[in-house]
Amino acid sequence: MxxxxxxxLLATFVQVARSGSISAAxxxxxxxxxxxxxxxxxxxxxxxxxxxHRGGTGVRLTSGGERLLDYAERMxxxxxxxxxxxSSDGLRGTIVYGSPEDYLIAFFPTLLKSFGRMHPxxxxxxxAAPTDQLRKLxxxxxxxxxxVSVPTWTxxxxxxxxxxxxxVGWQPTLALHNFGAVLPLALSAxxxxxxxxxxxxxxxxGLRYRISQASNSLAGLIGVTRSxxxxxxxxxxxxxxxxxxxxxxxxxxxxxxxxxxxxxxEPSAATRAFGNHIRQLLPSL
Numbered sequence: 001m002x003x004x005x006x007x008x009l010l011a012t013f014v015q016v017a018r019s020g021s022i023s024a025a026x027x028x029x030x031x032x033x034x035x036x037x038x039x040x041x042x043x044x045x046x047x048x049x050x051x052x053h054r055g056g057t058g059v060r061l062t063s064g065g066e067r068l069l070d071y072a073e074r075m076x077x078x079x080x081x082x083x084x085x086x087s088s089d090g091l092r093g094t095i096v097y098g099s100p101e102d103y104l105i106a107f108f109p110t111l112l113k114s115f116g117r118m119h120p121x122x123x124x125x126x127x128a129a130p131t132d133q134l135r136k137l138x139x140x141x142x143x144x145x146x147x148v149s150v151p152t153w154t155x156x157x158x159x160x161x162x163x164x165x166x167x168v169g170w171q172p173t174l175a176l177h178n179f180g181a182v183l184p185l186a187l188s189a190x191x192x193x194x195x196x197x198x199x200x201x202x203x204x205x206g207l208r209y210r211i212s213q214a215s216n217s218l219a220g221l222i223g224v225t226r227s228x229x230x231x232x233x234x235x236x237x238x239x240x241x242x243x244x245x246x247x248x249x250x251x252x253x254x255x256x257x258x259x260x261x262x263x264x265x266e267p268s269a270a271t272r273a274f275g276n277h278i279r280q281l282l283p284s285l
Contacts, residue, residue, distance in 0.1 A: 007079055009043045010072040012036055013051070017069050018141045020058040073141075073265045080268045091119045093270035098127040098134045098146035101218040102238035103163075103258065107147075107285050115277045122270045130192055130216045134261070141263040144271045147278070149193055150257040159257035161282050163235045165194050166253060167246040170228045174246045184212035186221050186230040197254050198233045205251035237285075258282065 015025040016036065026036045044051050051065035061069060080093050099108060104126065112124060127137065131148045138146055152162055167174075183202075187195045195214065202209045212230040215221060218238060225232040225243055235256065239245060260275050267275065 003046055005043075005046060005075075007076065009039050009046075011076055012039045013043055014069065014072050014076065016040060016052070016059060017061055017065065020060060020140070022059060077266045077268050080270060091270045091273055092121040093268055094123045094125065095145065095268075095271050095274055096125045096127060096143045097274070098129060098137055098143040100130055100134070100147070100149065101128045101216075102235045103147050104128055105218065106235070106237035107282060110285055111278055111281060114281060115274055118277075119270070119273065122274070124274070130189065132191055138261055138263045141265055144263070144267065145275050145278075146261050147282075148259050148261045150259045151193055152255050152257045158259050160260060160279055161258040161285075162255040163237060163258055164253070164255045165197055165233055166236050166239065167250045168225055168232045168234050168239050168243050169246045170226055170243060172244045174231065174250060181208055183207060183209045184230040185209050186213040186215075186224040186232040187211060188221070188233075189214055189216050192216070193256060194233050194235075201251040201253055205249075207249075207251070 012025060012029050012031070015028045016022060019025050019028065022036050022040070023033050026033045029036065031039075040052060047064065047068060049064045050062050051068060052059045053062055097108075108126070115122070115124075127134075127143055127146075129137065134143065134146045134148050137143045149163075150159060152159065185198060185202075187198055189195060190211075199209075213220065213224050218234070221232045221234065222240060222243070224230050231246065231250070233253065236245065260278055262271070262275065
């Protein structure tokens, strides 16, 4: 292969590889599906081999595609660094940022506003998802940087902030007799840390409970709590002003650690800058 590789083709190829779909990549790069298909065919011609296995459910990389992906990500990262280093306008590029919904509500507006003032030419796209889904997206390289929750009660590598979990109700105090013998709880999905922490705390306290709602929608949990039909668990910063943090007779809950996570690729200059910005600002928010 003697013809130089076009960085625009490589950028589209990386999006196809990350999303596993021609149509999804087309939305990301702002082109039609047929245009992206033609770009991939041209790149395969330049490389002299197939890069994608095409199927009814999407695309996956061939062994040659896996090799090219590593080179493409490094080349694009170096390109972004070079542009930033010699540009009087500062950083440019697009970042896909992932975060649980409660951290988005509590922290993202301040993070985005302050970072945007310094780097107005960096576009930040947001994916809201619970930590277990974010880790999968990081593994698939579909997001560039994310805030994820980690347990503080076990060893964690790089916690930049701790966030208390709290019981939340529609009244300032909890009268257990209003619910009868069994306390209804509105919690996030059963595989989340806050769900498990709440159930463990209730079990240790010997309190009877039932799960009246299990959902990863923070808006849904807030709505159920406002109705007065259940008590919920949230991170402290995500509690809206019209709801109340509850204490005894409910048992204490642990805190979650907040960690900045990256996929296993060299981050772009813009991604590194945003990650460093989060690290510097998040502890004081």
